[in-house]
Structures are given as C-alpha cells and as structure tokens.
Amino acid sequence: APLQDSDLKNIAELGMGNGGSVMKVEHVPSGVVMAKKIVLIDAKPSVRKQILRELHIMHRCSSPFIVSFFGAYLSEPNICICMEYMDKGSFDSIYKTIGSKGRPNEAISGPIPIGIVRQLAKRVLGGLVYLKDEMEVLHRDIKPSNILLNSEGEVKLCDFGVSGELENNVAKTFVGTSVYMSPERIQGSDYSVKSDVWSLGITLIELAHGCFPFADSEVEEDTPIDLTALTPISSLPSSLPSAQRHSRRKSRGVSLQGGVGTLSILELMHHIVREPPPTLITPSVPHSLEFTEEAAQFVVYCLKKDPGERMNPRDLLEMGWMDDTGRGEEMTLRMWAGTL
Ligand code: ATP
Ligand code: MG
Numbered sequence: 654a655p656l657q658d659s660d661l662k663n664i665a666e667l668g669m670g671n672g673g674s675v676m677k678v679e680h681v682p683s684g685v686v687m688a689k690k691i692v693l694i695d696a697k698p699s700v701r702k703q704i705l706r707e708l709h710i711m712h713r714c715s716s717p718f719i720v721s722f723f724g725a726y727l728s729e730p731n732i733c734i735c736m737e738y739m740d741k742g743s744f745d746s747i748y749k750t751i752g753s754k755g756r757p758n759e760a761i762s763g764p765i766p767i768g769i770v771r772q773l774a775k776r777v778l779g780g781l782v783y784l785k786d787e788m789e790v791l792h793r794d795i796k797p798s799n800i801l802l803n804s805e806g807e808v809k810l811c812d813f814g815v816s817g818e819l820e821n822n823v824a825k826t827f828v829g830t831s832v833y834m835s836p837e838r839i840q841g842s843d844y845s846v847k848s849d850v851w852s853l854g855i856t857l858i859e860l861a862h863g864c865f866p867f868a869d870s871e872v873e874e875d876t877p878i879d880l881t882a883l884t885p886i887s888s889l890p891s892s893l894p895s896a897q898r899h900s901r902r903k904s905r906g907v908s909l910q911g912g913v914g915t916l917s918i919l920e921l922m923h924h925i926v927r928e929p930p931p932t933l934i935t936p937s938v939p940h941s942l943e944f945t946e947e948a949a950q951f952v953v954y955c956l957k958k959d960p961g962e963r964m965n966p967r968d969l970l971e972m973g974w975m976d977d978t979g980r981g982e983e984m985t986l987r988m989w990a991g992t993l
Pocket of ligand 1: 667668669670671672673674675688720736737738739740742743745746798799801811812
C-alpha cells in the first residue's frame with residue numbers, strides 16, 4: 654500500500670533544515686519507525702507530479718551507505734519523503750552536542766575522534782561511488798547534517814540530488830548556496846563528483862576539528878565583494894545584501910557558527926575561490942598537530958582547488974588512509990556509536 658499521512662503517527666521532531674523539517678514517525682500498519690521529511694514545495698501540480706516521479710527512482714537505491722527509501726507522497730502544500738530512521742542522528746548534531754553533555758570521558762568531547770572520521774570517510778566515498786555508478790547521480794549536498802549514524806555503527810548518506818525538480822522548487826531561504834560548495838561550483842563552472850569530494854574534505858576537517866574550518870579565516874578589511882567573480886548570480890541568495898551594508902560592517906573573519914548572515918556567506922564564497930584550501934593539520938587547532946601525515950594528505954587530495962588535480966572517490970578509496978589493516982587500536986563505529 655502507498656504511504657499516506659493517516660498511517661503515520663508522529664513520535665518526535667528530529668530537526669529543521671533550510672527547506673523543511675524532519676519528523677520521527679511510526680508507520681502504524683507495519684510498526685516501522687521512519688524519518689519523514691516534510692518539504693514545502695512552491696510549484697504547480699504538474700511540477701509536483703514530476704517531482705514524485707523523480708523521487709520514485711529512489712526505490713531502486715540499495716546500498717549500505719545510503720539511507721533506504723520507503724516512499725514519497727503529496728500532502729498539500731508539502732511533499733513528504735519517508736526514509737530509514739537513523740537513531741544517532743546526523744554528524745553535525747553529534748559533534749555539536751558531544752562536548753556539551755558533561756560526560757565523564759574527557760577524551761570524547763567536541764571533535765570526532767580521527768579514527769572515526771577515517772571510517773566515516775570510507776563510507777561516504779562508498780556512497781558516492783554507488784550513487785555515481787548505480788544511480789547516475791551526484792550527491793550535491795555532502796555535509797555533516799546529511800551524514801547519519803545509527804547504533805549499529807552504520808554511516809549513511811541522505812538528501813542527495815535525485816530530483817532536479819525538487820531542488821528547483823524547494824522554498825528555501827538560501828537558494829543554491831552552501832558553505833560546503835567547491836570553488837568550481839561557486840564560479841558556475843561544470844562540476845562533477847569531484848565537487849562532492851571537495852564537500853567531503855571540508856566535512857572531514859570540520860568533524861576532526863570540532864568546528865567549521867573557515868570559522869576564523871581572516872578576511873581582509875574593506876575588501877569589496879566582487880559579485881562578478883561569483884557567477885552565476887542566479888545561484889546566490891535571492892535577497893542580496895546591499896553595498897551600504899557591506900561598507901558599514903567591518904568584517905573581521907567569517908563567523909559561521911550559529912546564525913549565518915547572508916553577507917558572511919558571500920564573503921566566504923569569495924574566500925573559497927581566492928584563498929588556499931583549509932588543511933587538516935593547522936596550528937590554530939592544537940589537537941590537529943597529532944594527526945598523521947597520511948590523514949593530512951588524504952584531505953589535501955580532496956581539497957585541490959583545481960578539480961583536475963582533485964582525486965575522485967574511487968582513487969581516494971585506494972589511498973593508505975583508507976586501508977583498515979593494522980588499525981587494531983581504532984575504536985569501531987559500532988563501539989563509538991554506543992558511547993553517544
Ligand atoms: P539543510 O536544510 O541546510 O540541508 P539539514 O540537512 O540539517 O540542513 P534537514 O535535511 O531538513 O536539514 O534535516 C534536519 C535534521 O533532521 C538533520 O540535521 C538530522 O539531524 C535530522 N535527520 C534527517 N534525516 C534523518 C534520518 N533519516 N534519521 C534521523 N535523523 C534525521
Ligand atoms: Mg539534510
């Protein structure tokens with residue numbers, strides 16, 4: 654039977670994103686617990702039907718690295734997408750709450766242990782290879798909030814770009830902007846799976862550091878925003894900040910944690926295109942000095958600004974850091990999930 658609202662009982666709200674909210678629900682007839690994503694769609698009926706058709710291809714998506722799909726339906730004016738519920742949530746909420754619970758184990762706080770980040774990278778790459786080879790899609794939105802964990806220790810991707818029409822019609826505040834976007838995407842060039850690799854590189858640094866890597870980048874004072882360098886303009890937020898607002902505000906660094914201002918996003922995008930990429934090992938994050946060269950190199954290959962030099966998921970899986978042998982001291986994902 655097709656999924657419908659009347660069969661779903663709300664259990665809890667799991668989170669709220671830019672384009673909608675996610676509820677933990679029980680499918681009463683089957684007793685299956687699911688995550689129901691409610692997306693507000695601003696489109697006419699024909700487009701809604703098109704979106705549902707596009708989402709339908711998710712039924713043939715089956716990978717240990719991708720959340721499974723139960724179905725999607727219209728619930729005017731929303732589209733509801735029901736997927737596998739991941740009981741440990743997403744990695745952004747995991748790392749943001751880890752340090753703040755006052756847990757006795759001092760070793761587990763804020764940053765995600767590097768061995769866990771390593772194992773996560775391997776699963777995400779597995780997911781990217783699957784999406785490309787089996788589904789012929791790019792993910793397009795790799796970031797900590799779209800990487801989920803369950804108590805089995807499984808790491809899976811959600812919210813990937815199967816439906817172009819869905820992307821085009823979600824009523825979002827920031828349209829098509831993300832601080833995880835690769836330089837070539839920001840500049841409006843053609844992009845490929847390597848753009849997802851860039852987003853993975855940023856994500857790995859964020860999780861291993863316990864903070865977003867550009868959060869304390871220096872942005873030169875009085876640097877005017879060169880909007881022409883940020884083509885296509887269509888991908889920028891619809892409410893562009895005015896020039897006066899920029900000149901009034903003396904920008905000292907891009908502050909991203911908490912409320913993300915539109916202006917900061919523009920400045921950050923400019924920064925991503927112009928400046929050298931962030932690195933895993935950096936003096937401003939003292940605990941990062943203990944990371945291995947092998948880990949640092951891996952991230953360097955994810956964050957080559959020129960997509961021609963950047964590695965693809967398959968080749969990254971062959972790098973030394975992805976080899977599990979001789980890592981007996983590393984906590985397994987399952988054990989670690991049990992500590993959360
Ligand atoms: P954005 O809208 O910018 O992409 P987001 O990814 O945080 O941000 P949503 O995709 O709406 O926004 O998800 C909101 C939150 O719901 C996530 O951060 C995550 O914690 C939680 N969530 C999403 N899907 C699941 C799921 N399948 N199982 C458990 N929790 C989930
Ligand atoms: Mg999401």
